[in-house]
Amino acid sequence: MLELPFLRPKPMRGILALYDNPDEILTAAALVTEHGFRNVDAYTPYPVHGLSEALGIRKSWVPYVTLVMGLTGAALGLTFEIWTSAIDWPINVGGKPMVSLPAFIPITFESGVLIGGTMTLAALLVACGLPNWQAPILDRDLTNDRFGLFIPETGPAWNEDRAIQFLRSTRAVDVRVIRG
Amino acid sequence: MSANETALVNVTGEPLLINPNKTFADVNAEVAAPIERKPGRLWWIFFTISVLLTLQFAAEITYQIIKGVGIWGLNHPVGWAVDITSFVFWIGIGHAGTLISAILHLFRQRWRTAINRSAEAMTIFAVMTAGLFPLIHTGRPWFAYWLVPYPNWRYLWVNFRSPLVWDVFAVSTYMTISICFWYTGLIPDFASLRDRSTGWRRGIYGVLSLGWRGSERHWQHYERAYMMLAGLSTPLVLSVHSIVSFDFATSILPGWHTTIFPPYFVAGAIFSGFAMVVTLLVILRKVFKMEEYITMHHLENMNKIILVTGMMVGYAYATEFFIALYSGNPFERFVFLNRAGGPFAWSYWIMVSCNVISPQVFWFKRFRRSLVVMFIVSLLVNVGMWFERFTIIVTSLHRDFLPTNWSYYKPTIFDFSVIIGSFGFFFMWFLLFCRFFPTISMAEVKQVLWNSKKAAGKVPATKAEKIHA
Numbered sequence: 001m002l003e004l005p006f007l008r009p010k011p012m013r014g015i016l017a018l019y020d021n022p023d024e025i026l027t028a029a030a031l032v033t034e035h036g037f038r039n040v041d042a043y044t045p046y047p048v049h050g051l052s053e054a055l056g057i058r059k060s061w062v063p064y065v066t067l068v069m070g071l072t073g074a075a076l077g078l079t080f081e082i083w084t085s086a087i088d089w090p091i092n093v094g095g096k097p098m099v100s101l102p103a104f105i106p107i108t109f110e111s112g113v114l115i116g117g118t119m120t121l122a123a124l125l126v127a128c129g130l131p132n133w134q135a136p137i138l139d140r141d142l143t144n145d146r147f148g149l150f151i152p153e154t155g156p157a158w159n160e161d162r163a164i165q166f167l168r169s170t171r172a173v174d175v176r177v178i179r180g
Numbered sequence: 181m182s183a184n185e186t187a188l189v190n191v192t193g194e195p196l197l198i199n200p201n202k203t204f205a206d207v208n209a210e211v212a213a214p215i216e217r218k219p220g221r222l223w224w225i226f227f228t229i230s231v232l233l234t235l236q237f238a239a240e241i242t243y244q245i246i247k248g249v250g251i252w253g254l255n256h257p258v259g260w261a262v263d264i265t266s267f268v269f270w271i272g273i274g275h276a277g278t279l280i281s282a283i284l285h286l287f288r289q290r291w292r293t294a295i296n297r298s299a300e301a302m303t304i305f306a307v308m309t310a311g312l313f314p315l316i317h318t319g320r321p322w323f324a325y326w327l328v329p330y331p332n333w334r335y336l337w338v339n340f341r342s343p344l345v346w347d348v349f350a351v352s353t354y355m356t357i358s359i360c361f362w363y364t365g366l367i368p369d370f371a372s373l374r375d376r377s378t379g380w381r382r383g384i385y386g387v388l389s390l391g392w393r394g395s396e397r398h399w400q401h402y403e404r405a406y407m408m409l410a411g412l413s414t415p416l417v418l419s420v421h422s423i424v425s426f427d428f429a430t431s432i433l434p435g436w437h438t439t440i441f442p443p444y445f446v447a448g449a450i451f452s453g454f455a456m457v458v459t460l461l462v463i464l465r466k467v468f469k470m471e472e473y474i475t476m477h478h479l480e481n482m483n484k485i486i487l488v489t490g491m492m493v494g495y496a497y498a499t500e501f502f503i504a505l506y507s508g509n510p511f512e513r514f515v516f517l518n519r520a521g522g523p524f525a526w527s528y529w530i531m532v533s534c535n536v537i538s539p540q541v542f543w544f545k546r547f548r549r550s551l552v553v554m555f556i557v558s559l560l561v562n563v564g565m566w567f568e569r570f571t572i573i574v575t576s577l578h579r580d581f582l583p584t585n586w587s588y589y590k591p592t593i594f595d596f597s598v599i600i601g602s603f604g605f606f607f608m609w610f611l612l613f614c615r616f617f618p619t620i621s622m623a624e625v626k627q628v629l630w631n632s633k634k635a636a637g638k639v640p641a642t643k644a645e646k647i648h649a
Contacts, residue, residue: 022630023642042396045204045372046623052400060404066412084329084337093341106346106423109415110353117357117412121364124405128398130367131390140375143368143394145204 012136013179014152015163017172022048025147028170029054032149035166043138043148065123066116073115078108138178150178195477197291197628200636202472204626208372211620214468215373219615222467227611233604240597241316249319251594258577258589263317264427265569266602269452270310271351271424272445272565274358275417276453277303281361282413285406290631291481293624294473297369298464299457300362301617305609306456307355309602314347316598343426350423357416361409364402367392368623421449428572435515435576438503444496451489451535452565458482458558460610462551464619473620476549483548486561490539493568497532515576523588524575527567534564 019025025042029051032040042051052059085091086098096103125131142148149172151163160177167175219227244251254261277299284292315321327348329338338345370389374382392398422442429441458479465474504516519528538560541547548554579586613619633639 021639023639026642043394044396044399045394046368046626047399047403048396051396055396057397057400060401062401062405063408066405066408070412080329081340085340089335089337091339093339096341100341103341106343106419106426107340107349109419110346110349113412113416113419114349114353114356117353117360117409117416120405120408120412121360124364124401125390127401127405128392128395130392130398131387133386133391135391135393137375137393141205143372143375143392144208 011179012138012152014150015160015167016138016176016178017149017151017167017170018139018141018174018176019147019149019171020145020173022147024171025149026050026054028149028167028172031170032151032166037151037163037166038154039152041150041152043142043150045143045145045147048147060127062120062123062127066120069119069123070112070116073119074108074112076115077111078104080111081107136178139176146173195475196632196635197294197475197477198625198632199472200629200632200638202629204629207622207625207629208376210470210472211369211618211622211625212373212376214614215616215618216377220467223611223615226607230604230608230611233601234608236597237601237605240594240601241312244316244594245321249317251592252598253589253591253595255587255589257580257585257587258574260317260573260577261570261589262591262595262599263313265566265573266599267310267313267317268424268445268569268573269566270306270313270602270606271354272421272449272452272569273456274303274306274310274354274453275421275446275449276457277301277306278354278358278361278413278417279450279453280457281365282410282417285410286414290628291478293628294470294475294478294620295457295461295482296624297362297365297617297621298460298613298619300358300365301610301613301619302453302457302460303358304355304362305606305613306453307351307358308609309606311351311355312602312605313598343423343430346423347427350420354416354420357409357413361406361413364406364409365621365624366617368394368402369618369621372622373618418446421445428576433576433580434509434511435519435572438500440496440499440503444493444500447489447492447496448535448565448568451486451493452562454482454486454489455558455561455565458486458554459562462555462558464614468614468619470620473625479551479554480545480548483542483554483557486557487539487542490535490561494532494536497536511581515579518579519571519575522575522579524571524578527571528575531564531567531571534560535568538564 017028019028022044025044026048029040029042033054033056040055042048042055044051081104082099085100085104090098092098138148138150139146149167149170151167153160164175164177249263252262254263277296280292280299281296281303284296315324318324327338327345367389370385371392371394374385374389377385422445425441425445428436429438431437461474461479461482465471501516501520504512507513519525538557541553541557547557574589578589630639634641634645
């Protein structure tokens with residue numbers, strides 16, 4: 001690992017359970033909220049469907065950004081075309097009307113897609129807090145073949161033994177205490 | 181191996197996309213293998229050739245910028261030839277990548293997972309290559325920024341009624357969105373590579389992965405964002421080649437001035453792009469030993485698409501001809517008869533035989549599943565599609581309304597130099613991509629792998645799945 005300041009991990013505390021297949025983590029995730037654990041997260045090599053519902057993670061707001069930014073981009077594109085062609089310096093080109101709406105459609109569409117698409121990526125990064133090179137990597141196999149369920153240490157009512165007990169009762173292949 | 185492949189089917193008799201005996205760790209190890217070992221001799225040979233072709237391309241462009249576009253065979257009346265032909269050709273190649281990554285994603289075609297990464301890379305490099313042509317074709321590329329509307333001392337704006345300006349917006353948007361889409365797909369895989377490697381590699385892939393850790397909270401946003409980008413790319417890809425076709429269709433030249441152009445160009449683009457994907461994947465799976473991921477099933481599906489789009493293109497050729505004869509317009513009629521029987525008839529018949537006749541072999545399963553046949557057909561289709569654009573552009577220009585304007589286009593050595601140079605440039609980037617980036621989307625393949633395991637009964641069904649069944 002490069003010892004660069006922005007690559008140095010920030011501490012994280014809690015209990016991590018590792019599973020070796022997606023069905024096991026889904027079963028465990030369905031129980032974890034019933035047992036009263038809060039802010040539980042999962043770390044998986046690919047998106048396991050049903051996991052966010054089980055953990056009570058809300059649906060992403062990114063699509064709204066796409067919609068609003070796409071429409072904004074299209075509106076900006078069209079406004080710019082009309083302003084330059086008909087207001088700022090109206091030039092008669094081949095007798096076509098100053099506001100040639102059909103001819104303005106392609107760029108209106110392209111600006112909508114351009115702004116909508118780039119802002120979708122930007123929204124994804126903002127939503128995930130990326131880039132974030134300081135987040136600790138809990139286990140190197142979490143991007144390979146392990147599925148991790150992480151119960152973070154929360155507040156004064158935190159009972160480490162209870163969390164370990166619970167995770168051991170699931171079919172985890174490994175349960176680890178994460179400190180720093 | 182082929183006997184093994186056919187044995188793997190699910191309950192509905194469809195072939196499994198991936199061998200269910202593989203583990204998740206196998207996927208990472210095998211996809212990352214070409215990146216982690218030193219490249220083989222074959223890679224170096226291909227790469228050296230590509231770099232040499234690119235160097236001669238750079239030399240040609242430099243000389244052409246100094247001397248002017250006259251070093252090409254361009255002259256009155258054929259002012260557009262290999263430059264615009266190659267531009268349309270390369271943009272078209274790019275379209276298959278977006279089709280595979282976006283449209284097949286929206287249609288839930290899971291077989292795309294093994295090929296979407298390399299197809300998207302192909303898109304980006306093809307659009308990069310395509311973008312060079314309008315620039316050098318202007319003759320004064322140092323004024324290329326005039327294409328963009330920016331506040332300037334002359335208080336002039338670009339003419340938004342011109343399809344050439346639409347082109348600038350369409351191609352640059354296409355390039356930008358393709359890169360966004362590709363990079364989004366790469367983030368989890370860069371994280372996988374980071375977690376496998378040590379030292380400076382870990383640093384580079386760590387930075388590229390942006391610190392991705394596969395948190396479920398992040399996947400939730402990621403999947404929705406990916407879907408949105410796919411949704412935006414789908415109409416985008418259709419618009420880009422439609423707009424490219426407007427460059428011709430909005431003019432009044434017979435042979436160009438036709439309403440069939442947008443769908444005809446889009447079908448042709450997908451056709452040629454799929455052929456290029458097949459060409460690249462047949463080589464890639466062999467050189468990097470990816471036969472277990474890019475299976476015969478994948479290739480067969482692509483060959484089916486080549487067959488379908490090839491017939492769409494053939495239908496468009498027939499419609500064009502029929503309308504030209506039926507319209508009663510003598511100029512239109514002349515242009516088409518001149519295409520098929522005039523001085524450029526050779527180019528027209530290369531186009532028809534490569535694009536319409538050669539894909540017909542794919543009616544037979546044996547040929548759809550034969551590497552040799554599909555490789556040859558894919559090369560023929562690429563040749564044919566290059567000549568399609570050449571036919572449209574050059575035969576329409578070389579004999580227009582007035583016979584005093586008539587002439588024959590003769591390419592010079594510099595025309596050939598840019599064509600082969602563009603291939604070198606494209607392949608150079610593609611080879612670098614294969615060397616440093618994961619050529620298969622590991623995260624997506626794992627999802628498909630789990631489904632294959634379920635379908636093959638390798639893992640027990642969950643309670644919910646039993647109830648559902």
